[in-house]
Amino acid sequence: MKRQNEKQEKAGSDRSSRREFMANSGRAAVGSVLAASVLSRAYAGEDNTIRLALVGCGGRGSGAAANALSSQTGPTKLVAMADVFEDRLKNSHKALSEQFPQQVDVPPERRFTGFDAYRKAIDCLRPGRDAMIQATHAAFRPTHLKYAVAKGVNAFIEKSFAPDPGGTKEILRLGEEAKAKNLKIGCGLMCRHSASRQAMIQKIREGAIGEVQLIRAYRMDPGARMGPYQGPESELLWQIRRPYFFIWASSAWFIEMMIHQVDECCWIKDAWPVSAEGLGGVEPGSADCSQNLHTYAIEYTFPDGTKALVNSRNQPGCHNEFATWVHGTKCAAQFSGNIHAPTVHTYKDQRCVKDNIAWRPENEKASPYQVEWDTLLTAIRENRTHNEVERAAYTNLVSIMGRAAIHMGRIITWDEMLASNFKFCPNVDFTMDSPSPLQANAEGRYPIPIPGKWTEI
Known part of the structure; x- marks a missing residue:
């Protein structure tokens, strides 16, 4: 194991x-x-x-x-x-x-x-x-x-x-x-520097797909699991070598993997969501000793009521998908593809299938x-x-808002995010001998968020 x-x-x-x-x-x-x-x-x-x-x-x-x-x-x-x-x-x-x-x-x-x-x-x-x-x-x-x-x-x-x-x-x-x-x-x-996505944004702004009604973003793959901390090495340095398994160090798996697609949702709407709610969970009997949940399903609501559904699942043996889709009153479109590929096109109607493509931009001449x-x-x-700090930081807040809604088990609002000064680790001026801000239990496991008991805003 x-x-x-x-x-x-x-x-x-x-x-x-x-x-x-x-x-x-x-x-x-x-x-x-x-x-x-x-x-x-x-x-x-x-x-x-x-x-x-x-x-x-x-x-x-x-x-x-x-x-x-x-x-x-x-x-x-x-x-x-x-x-x-x-x-x-x-x-x-x-x-x-x-x-x-x-x-x-x-x-x-x-x-x-x-x-x-x-x-x-x-x-x-x-x-x-x-x-x-x-x-x-x-x-x-x-x-x-x-x-x-x-x-x-x-x-x-x-x-x-x-x-x-x-x-x-x-x-x-x-x-x-x-x-x-x-x-x-x-x-x-x-x-944001992808020429294909920029062309699609222009199409959306010109009304080519009609009024945006729904955005769907998926990143579903086998994910990864972490074994227990067993010492004797520094627990702080051990965690820093495994950052995507710890919320305090790197925002943990969900935001590290999904922030680009959260940013795409906000770019498509040219707005920041007013609230988020969602569900998440851990696989039964998991040997994962990290802080990560293995499923995250978030519903963001924008000021005009439009929804963005952001879904992440890290489970072997399941359907995998990595893409962002947008549905307008006239037709649907794909905004991005596998591993952030510029898979960008509109469809003739709401059917998102290859033989129904209506338009696609020129191939990108340079990598974003x-x-x-x-x-x-x-x-x-x-x-x-x-x-680029403001839009990047706001996208970060939107991502945390969705994560917090699942971890805390309630609707989180944008106003709450703007008012919060919560920090997992107020001081990161460590030395090589500093203790970790988060300690494992006797089994080498770390605490996972429990809705109704967890706080992160």
Whole structure:
């Protein structure tokens, strides 16, 4: 059983990084060498290289760095790296150096480990000109962004943005502070940069599908399970290596997996829901020792009464689906497909089948992951206004609202979310010897939310 749980934990970690760096290394390498040689000629003698510091060197952070270094908007260079764990930093540095040998300049003295490593990496950057890539777990996002903004450094922050309402409101405040300083902040909700989805949004705004009546979003797959904590290693560090199984660390599985589709629902409606309610549960007799439920079914209500149904199920041997659909008074449409693919089209009526497609956009010429980086880097170079914090933070709050409705067993309103300052872990200024904010029981299990007894707003 232990070996099976370890395998599932690894599978969950691999599946959860949409920027999984190593999976894309071959494809990225094809363009990176050519891009580097072109850029070195185009910008010879010009000191407009944007320097980058990578904070959080897992698959997601390494993938974001690869996107930044692959951009052909101008020269970029990775000059500092930070992670709690030396092995992750070492693996990331090796892979990025092999892929971008002319653009990775991170000698040992600019590779920092530990909980305070982020400060040292950010200190290597120039105010107003360079950018931090913040790709740690959500619990640390507000603290690290606060330091970057105080130092006058631009930033790219990954999803999810905070595990709780209090942290999300800190992100919102920092977004306003960054605006006042004319800093550029990109946020990792890449679907907003998808040309196909943008074309569909235009169709919806023009009335092509009629008035939106219903949105349906699904992410149903086998999921992952976590084995018990058995010591003797640090419980805090053990949890940080398994973030998607703990609410305090990363918002846990549901939000890590579903925030993009929650964002799609809000984008389609061009509004934030006024309330959420839902149901969830755990498989009978589960050996999963994490905090995750295995099913989440949320009904969001928008100001005009329109509903969005967001469904997540993590159970082997069941029907799998990964897509977002929208139904209007004239016809239905598909807004996204498997693993966030730009599977976008309208149907002739409400039947969502392949032989009933009425319209589809042109194929995308660039990945949204690359476009979001090109947009941020161009904004820095040309001093354009670019701050995605508000919509990203509000999407985060909407996601927490749905999760809280299930965990707490009642309807949660948008007004409650805006008023809440709840935090799972008020202080994340840990040291390597700090105790974990959440302890396992005698069996190595962690508490799961019990409706009617749980609080998270």
